[in-house]
Amino acid sequence: MVALVQSVWLLVLLTPACRGGDPHPAPDNMSPIMNLKLDSRKKMLTWNYRRHVSQQNCSIQTPGDPDTSTVPRVGDNDTYFCTFPNAVLHRGASLRVRGISDGDAFQEVLTFNNSGVEGTGAVNFSCLIYDVRFMNCSWAPGPAAPADAQYRLYAWLSADDEEKECVHYITDSTETHVGCHFDQLGEPKRTDNYFFFVNGTSKDTAIEFVDFTPFVAVNMEKYNPPANITVRYNGSNHIIRWDNPVIRFDLASHILYYELDLQRKGGFPKKDPVFQRGQDRNVYLVPGSEAKMQSTLRMRVRHLRNKIWSEWTDPVRFGIPEEGDGTMVSLAVLVVVAAALPMVVMFFCKNLSGRVMNKLSAHGRVMGMAVRASANSPQGKLRHGG
Template sequence: MGVRLRLRSPCGVTVSELLWLSVLLSLTSCAGEASVGPTPDGQGPVTDLQLHPRQKMLTWKYRSPVSAGLCSMDAPLSPAVNTTPRVLDQDTYFCAFPSSVLHRGATFTVYSVVANVTVQQTLLFRNPGAVGAGATNLSCVVYAVSFMNCSWVPGRTAPADTRYQLFFWFHPNDAEAECAHYLRDSKGMHVGCHFNQLPGEPRTSDNYFFLVNGTSSQAAVPFLDAVPFVPFLNEKYSPPGNIMVRPAGPGFEVRWEEPPRRFPQSPSSLCYELDVQRKGGGRRTEPIFQRGQDQNRYELAEGEAGSFVRLRVRHMRGTIWSEWSAAVGFGPDRGHDVLALARVLSAVGLAALCTVVMMVVCKKYSLQQRLLPPIPRVKDELKAAVQLEQEVTMKEADLPEPHDVLVVQETQ
């Protein structure tokens, strides 16, 4: 944590404030010499000076006419902020500091030029509550297009019964609302908030505002505020999808698709990181960063053969990376192995198919022989019958002619 050195004038005004005052004084020095000091009557022109912490707005009224004015906010660990007053209504003026934080306390100063004299009125703001009891490290992340999670760390001296509450609003003029789905730690203390659905039509100009305060029966708990949350810079994308690696000339070409986003912008607003892992577990020395394109692609050298590649993505102006995608293998060595394996499997499959067909045919023929024995040929049977008949005829022709046979019957 650094220390900010500030140069102050003998009157207690910072150098930057003096520059602003010099501009104001130059506007009013035409009629005479200008100076810094009290008004002639000893009273400042500003009255009813008030701070509205939720709106981070300073309001007041003037008891006498002024020719120029300036507002300044000085907070620990933050640069000083200067702005010019504006009219709120008929007799009330205000200065707003929407991008500042108040939980560390702040000093507000209103400078006014009255009769060529610049006067100042100061308001000190301190965050009420026990030191160290308030929440710290508030952060929010948009994910899966329409969801958001916010988280914080309980104060190191927060009592055990501390109950933190998160309030939010999506426009400076909106009414605040409390979180509906708190996330709790193992002790049951609120440490986060889940948003099931973000409201409205998403725009890159959207700002979300958050405030975490707390209650306890043992001590007062300071609040925690934050600078406006810019959701399109704090969206965690899904990993790049549909990753393909194809041969391209002597090397390979990687192609992928950008992830879905809640806040659509041009493809060039995305930054991709490619992690190429060599075969055997090695990794490239330098990471590869690629800006988004209409057709996302990247060429890999031939030397990357037999490796794997994976990708992740973030917004060009953001810091939240997606998870890594699944690794995709590529390279001719891997391709040749796959091709050889495919050929072997094809040959084995063809041989197995032929074997099965032959077995089926043989089995079918054997069963047919058993159930349907061969039928004798009709032509051969007829030929054999004719030959037999001719032989019988010829034998009959050789027999002697029959003689008369006398049958003698014995008589008694």
């Protein structure tokens, strides 16, 4: 009996040691993932593992979009992460991490929902780069937004950048933020993408946040109008030349797309516009059949692959007036005046010369009389008698 008790006591002592000292071991079917979290601004899913994992991947599913998968990366403190920069999260999302651990497949799912009330988030969001170095973004309050809703815009250039809140808000008549002006865009690169995130606050209502797919910077620019437009007639055609506008990004000239609006004066039907790709030296020849017609020209330009047109240039008038045109009468008058001008000048010069000679002659007679009178005076006689 004593031997049996000692054997049982020895078994109690040895059992914890055989389990590695853990009185509460994890079940074999427990997920190896810990601390699964989503940063909705950076669209980054992060987590840690409690044991070795292989063949892992992560994916996201959002309403109306196909599933997107990627391979996790490891960062500081053995934290794994996946980023989904093109995902739109404000409509909700389902994120999954899959892998193999100890020979068994596992899956962990995180369901994400927008905590704001539907219809309170900002709507009609858009951004535009202009004058090479400035950018404006604008939006409108959501249709279900309360009167005290206030919105805030955050922007960054890549997933590795820290988001920055707008510094120069544009407000409406109720002081609600409805836009943002950026006056420091930094040095441009053709690979620039802009990321935006708009959230809001209200005393009584949770405001939806709104996020977007990345804005491709080269497609956001509104160009200045074409510059230095000239029209020259070579005897048979009018030759139109112009310079490409100064733009923010270093792009080839053929990526520019021009519209020329050429209209004839005198009640002619409206002409269809002319479209032309950019060149290093831009030239357009007006057809010879239209060379003598009085015409006007205005132009605008955009990037070939977007729809953001520049403003129109001021109208440029050109053409050779036809016979009977009031302009020809004016030219004839100018020719007559130019021909008569030398004769008029000669007449005035001759008349002026005669007047001067007459005045000099009269002045000479007066001086002669004064000299004779002086000689006949007593003083004069004394001077001459000596």
